[in-house]
Amino acid sequence: MAGAAQWRSKIQKVSTKIQKNTYISAISNGLMALMPILILGAIFSLINALKLEPYQNFLESTGLKDYTSIPATVTTDVIALYAVFSIAYNFATQHKQQGFSAGILALMSFLLVTPKGLLDDGATKAFGYSWLGAKGLFVAIILALVVGKIYTFVLEKKFYIKMPKGVPPTVEKSFAALTPGFIVAILMLIFSAIFAATKYGNMHEFVFSIIQLPLTSLGGTWWAMLICIFVIHLLWFFGVHGTLVVYSVVGPIWVALGLENLDAYQRGVEGTHIIGSPFFPVYVLIGGAGATLGLIIAMLFAKSTRYKTLGKLAIVPSLIGVNEPVIFGMPLVLNVRFMIPFIVTPLVSSGLAILLTTIGVLPVLHGIQVPLGIPVLVNGWMNGGWRVSAFQLVMIAASFLIYYPFFKKADAEALEQEQQAEAAAVSKEKGGVPNAQPVS
């Protein structure tokens, strides 16, 4: 076990480095902060696009459709606008600088490089939606980091016009943000000019085809997903929050894919990306990391008091994907016996989901961002109807079957220990020593 503990501390160090990297954590915290908007957009997409004919007729005939379609256009359809502000804000605050100024400058930069056009009337200037949503997400991320970096660098090095003594600090502050403002504005104009000279025409087109498309098609492959799941569970085995670490790296890719699916769903067609942000909560985390819901159900029928108690404790939070009690109480961390089912179960579940979606038995998930707190089966139904829920149910049974042989042995051992402890207590009592154990 000493070797394992050593590994554990090494892995923890690397994980911390990844997660604490200011660029990575600015992206993941920045996107995390958009959750309310993403969820709102997703729920309204569901309300707007739910495929029930009488319901849709009702929306049309009452004129409600005009309203139910609005939220998506100001949430997920313009997510890049929110993201660029949020990520730059997070980056700056991590460097102990004003987040707001950085965020607003990043937003301006984003709009500077986004193509603008004229409407048919020849007078109305307009931004198209095409680059403001999921397709513009990577430009948003890149610009947020570039602007965040320039902003914090300028302020840290104090490369700004200093005010004479006696000028109120608020004035000095607004002037301080002016220098990075000019720098990024000029830089964005240069970017625009450079990209205009290429065959891409603008920065968005360039980033989308050179970075976003290759990255998302790579991240959207079945084998990339399975590798991520494997790494996540290996990290959990060593007691590190694997989901958090891996998600901070691949999260933006999955979010972009999920949002493209959601956009398709809004337009009434099926999305094209099997892998996307909802894939994880719906198909992998059935009961939490390790897809442990079946194991917990097995625990409810445990013979040993220890596991029965733990099962009762863990079942409700596990339904919404929180399973730390089992991970640490079983424990599954550094427990070689359970290593195989812990890694295999989520792989089986996601592998089957990918296969069944490919051959059309399961629908492509709608891309609805399901917040933590929505229970299993419901999150599946929200993302693809009853077929997904039914599959989840089958996977809970599969989890039970895969874990059971391993659990049976652990349970028997725990029972034996309990019986031995009890027998020892009884013989002690018979020996005249009062049972001094306080009842807790």
Added chain:
Amino acid sequence: MKKILLACAGGFSTSMLVERMKESARVKGIEVVIDAVAESDIADQTPFDIIMLGPQMGHAEGDLAAEYPNIPVTTIDMMDYGMMDGDKVLGTAIELMEKGA
């Protein structure tokens, strides 16, 4: 009044433990404030007297200890965490707070 702060990734599983610790404090008549937050939100909290991390966030202990040199920073024991043993974790918290950083 002393304030105990528990932190994990999203503040979800720690909040379960917080409820149990509060219960234990009530039974024992100990006056204490206990709260659970996401690890990234620790800095936003009002002053607190100890940080206790969920074991899955144990890797953050070193950084936090450096950031808050005047209070104890600890990682909750895996077993106590798993069994959501409010009694024991509260006991540990009080013991550590008395000892200081």
